[in-house]
Amino acid sequence: MAIYVDSGTRVLVQGMTGRAGTFYTDQAMRYAPTYVAGVRPGKGGSKHLGLPVFHGVAEAKAETGATASLVVAPADKAAAAMIEAIEAELDVVVCVTERVPQHDMSRVKAALAGSKTALIGPNSQGILTPGQCKIGVMPTRDAKPGPVGIASRSASLTSEVLARCSAADLGQSTTVGVGGDTLHGIGFVDCLKRFREDDETRVVVLVGEIGGTEEEDAAEYLSSLDYGKPVVALVVGRHAPVGRRMGHAGTLSIFGLPSAKEKIACLTRSGVQIAQSPDEVAPAILSALAAQNAVQSESVAG
Amino acid sequence: MLLSEYKSKELVAQYGMPIPEGRIAATPEEAEARCREIRAEKYVVKAQIAAGGRGLGGGIRFAATPSSVAEEARRLLGSKLVTAQTGPDGEEIASVYVEAAMTLKESFYIGFALDPRSGAPLLLASDQGGVEFEERARMDPEAVRTLALDGAGDADRAALAEFLAGIGIADVAAVDAVMAARRAFVETDMLLLEINPFARTDKGDWLAIDAKISLDKNAAFRHPEYETLASDDELVGIEREAQKSDINLVKLDGDIGVVVNGAGLGLATNDMIVDAGGEPANFMDLRTTATSFDIAKGVDLILKDPNVKVVLLNVHGGGMTVCDTVAEGVAFAYARAQKKPPVVARLAGQNADWGHRILKDRKVPVETYGTMGEAVKRAVELARGGR
Numbered sequence: 001m002a003i004y005v006d007s008g009t010r011v012l013v014q015g016m017t018g019r020a021g022t023f024y025t026d027q028a029m030r031y032a033p034t035y036v037a038g039v040r041p042g043k044g045g046s047k048h049l050g051l052p053v054f055h056g057v058a059e060a061k062a063e064t065g066a067t068a069s070l071v072v073a074p075a076d077k078a079a080a081a082m083i084e085a086i087e088a089e090l091d092v093v094v095c096v097t098e099r100v101p102q103h104d105m106s107r108v109k110a111a112l113a114g115s116k117t118a119l120i121g122p123n124s125q126g127i128l129t130p131g132q133c134k135i136g137v138m139p140t141r142d143a144k145p146g147p148v149g150i151a152s153r154s155a156s157l158t159s160e161v162l163a164r165c166s167a168a169d170l171g172q173s174t175t176v177g178v179g180g181d182t183l184h185g186i187g188f189v190d191c192l193k194r195f196r197e198d199d200e201t202r203v204v205v206l207v208g209e210i211g212g213t214e215e216e217d218a219a220e221y222l223s224s225l226d227y228g229k230p231v232v233a234l235v236v237g238r239h240a241p242v243g244r245r246m247g248h249a250g251t252l253s254i255f256g257l258p259s260a261k262e263k264i265a266c267l268t269r270s271g272v273q274i275a276q277s278p279d280e281v282a283p284a285i286l287s288a289l290a291a292q293n294a295v296q297s298e299s300v301a302g
Numbered sequence: 303m304l305l306s307e308y309k310s311k312e313l314v315a316q317y318g319m320p321i322p323e324g325r326i327a328a329t330p331e332e333a334e335a336r337c338r339e340i341r342a343e344k345y346v347v348k349a350q351i352a353a354g355g356r357g358l359g360g361g362i363r364f365a366a367t368p369s370s371v372a373e374e375a376r377r378l379l380g381s382k383l384v385t386a387q388t389g390p391d392g393e394e395i396a397s398v399y400v401e402a403a404m405t406l407k408e409s410f411y412i413g414f415a416l417d418p419r420s421g422a423p424l425l426l427a428s429d430q431g432g433v434e435f436e437e438r439a440r441m442d443p444e445a446v447r448t449l450a451l452d453g454a455g456d457a458d459r460a461a462l463a464e465f466l467a468g469i470g471i472a473d474v475a476a477v478d479a480v481m482a483a484r485r486a487f488v489e490t491d492m493l494l495l496e497i498n499p500f501a502r503t504d505k506g507d508w509l510a511i512d513a514k515i516s517l518d519k520n521a522a523f524r525h526p527e528y529e530t531l532a533s534d535d536e537l538v539g540i541e542r543e544a545q546k547s548d549i550n551l552v553k554l555d556g557d558i559g560v561v562v563n564g565a566g567l568g569l570a571t572n573d574m575i576v577d578a579g580g581e582p583a584n585f586m587d588l589r590t591t592a593t594s595f596d597i598a599k600g601v602d603l604i605l606k607d608p609n610v611k612v613v614l615l616n617v618h619g620g621g622m623t624v625c626d627t628v629a630e631g632v633a634f635a636y637a638r639a640q641k642k643p644p645v646v647a648r649l650a651g652q653n654a655d656w657g658h659r660i661l662k663d664r665k666v667p668v669e670t671y672g673t674m675g676e677a678v679k680r681a682v683e684l685a686r687g688g689r
Contacts, residue, residue, distance in 0.1 A: 076523050101521035102416055103491050109421030110452070139620035141652060156564020156587075159620045159651055180565065183421045209566055213418060236569035239576035240585070241554065260573075277574045278567075279675045 002129035003194035012037040012066040015073040036064040057088040068092040079104035095121035105183035119185025125155040125177030146171015151191035152207035168282035173201040188218040210237035215263035222270040230288035304352040310513035318482035324401035333375035342402030351393040355385030357433030409499035414487040431499035491521035547596035556581025559604035559613040580682035590622035597631025614681040615647040625657030633664035648677035
C-alpha cells in the first residue's frame, strides 16, 4: 500500500526529450520501471530512452494507458503542460519546474477545480513510494519501505528527514514533496486524508516552514476528527527574522505572516507532536509508535 | 519586486487608472523647477522608498509654494526614513515625487492579490482607506471585504460594480478605474496591487493618491519592461551579490557564518543555532543550480563579514547538489581568503565522504561531526571563544 503512486502507476513525462527531462526520467526509470511514454509537441512518433514519444498527453494516455505525468517543462511552458495533463484526466501530475509565475498557477488552479487530478507541485521534489514508483527528483539512496508517511514543503529537509528515518529503521510508505511555492496543488490536508486511509502508514510526519497556511489547515483538519494515527511535525524558521524572505516565496502580509511559532502552537493544540529539529524527528516517531502500541495492547488486554 | 510609488502609479495609469499630476526629482532644485510644471494650488512632496507606512513615518510633506517644495525636498533627500515596514535601520531617500495636493472627500482602500488557497484573483476593498488603513484593518478585519474574481476578462463587471456599491463606491468613473486596475494586475503579473487611498476629491474626481505594486519576477520572461520598472533595491549589497551566484543569502547580526544547501535545511540550521545559544551571521540557501564557483563566491561573502568567528557547513547532498561540490566551493574560498575562521562541518547524503576528504586535503581548518546537533553545539562553542 502507498498513497498516490505505486508499482501499478504508469508514468508519462512532459518535456522528456530535454536535458533535465532526460536526466530525471533516466534516473527514475532505473529506480522503478513505471515509465511508459514521453510527450513533446513536434517530436511525436520518435523514441527516447526506449520509450515512445507523443505530440500530446491525451494521445499518449490513450496509446499507453498512462495514469500519471511528470512535468519538467521550462517555467514559461509549465502551466500549459500542467493544464494539458489535468484536461487529459490523469490521476497524478507532478511538476518539478521552479519559478512558475503565480498568475499562471492561478489559471492552473482554476483548471484543477472540479477535476479528479492530484497536482503535486510545482517546485516540488516529487513523490516516492520506496521500491515501487518515483516521480520527480526525490533522492532514493536512503529510502526504504515502511510505516512512515511523509509530507514535506522543503526539499532539503525531506532528504534529511528521510535519511534519519531510514537510519532509525523507520521505512516510508510514501514521501510527498508538496512544493515550496505559495500556489501549489495538493497540500498537507490532502496527504493526511490519504495516509489515514492507507493501511501501511502507521505514523505521519509533516515537514513545514514559515509562510503559507499548510500547517494551520492541517491543524484545523486534525482537530475536526479522530485521526487515529500519530502525527509528528517539524516546522522550521522559529528564529527567522519577521518579514524577510528566506529562500521560498513567502505569503503576502495582507494575509498575515504566520510565524513558525504560531504554526507550532496550532499543531500542538490539535495533538501533533513537535520535533524541534531534524535530529528529533526519528525519536519523536519512535515514541509516538511506542505510545500507540501501548494503547493498542491495553485495549486488547482490556 | 516592489515598485516605488511613482512607478506604481505610472504603471496603473497606463491602464486607465487616473492619478494626480506629478514629477520625480532627485535634488531640491529639480523638485522646485519641476513642480512649476504642475498646475496646483498646493503641493505634496513624497519620499520614494519601496516600503509603506510613509505617512505616519513623516515621509509625506505638504508645501504651499515651489520654494517650500524645495525646502521639504532638502529635508527628505539623503535622510533615512524609518517606517513600520522598513525595519529599524530605515531606508535612504534617493528621490522625491512632487504632486498636486488634493482635497479628499472620501478615501477607500482597493487591493488586488491572488488567494493563497484557491489561486483566484481577489479584490479587497474597504471604506477605511488612508494612512491608518493597515492599523485599522489589523484591529478590525471586518473592515476589509473581499471578492473572488474569475478569469481575466471584463465579464464580471456587474459583480464588481455591485461589490463596490456595497462599500459606497457607486460612480461609473470609479468602477471604470477599478476595472482598469484589475486589468493591470493580471496583465503585468502583479503579486500585489494596492491603491490607498483610492479617493474622491472635492472636485468629484476619482484618483489613485498612492499605489504600491509587487511584481512577480518569475514572470520577467514575458515582461521586458520589468527591467526599467524595477531594481533590486530591496536587497542589500551582499545579498544582491549572492543572488548573482544562485545563492539566497540574508545578512543577520550574529557571528556564526552558515553555509547550507536548501531553504528548509537553512531555516532548521539557524533555529538550532539560536536554540543552542548562538547567533547566525546569515541565512544561506545554495540553490541546486549553484556550481562550486558560485558556492565559493557565497563563502567569500561570509568570510568578508568581520563579525564571523566560525563557519558552520551543514549539507545534505542529494539530487542536484552533492557534498563534494559544496566542499570544493568552500576549499576555493578558503584558499584565497585573508581571514580563515575555523569550519565546523556536517556533511551527509550523497558523496559526504568525498566532501570531507576534499576539505582535509585542501587544508581547510575543519572539524567534522556526524549530526547536526553536535556540529551546531561545537560552532556555538567556538563562536564564544572556546577551543
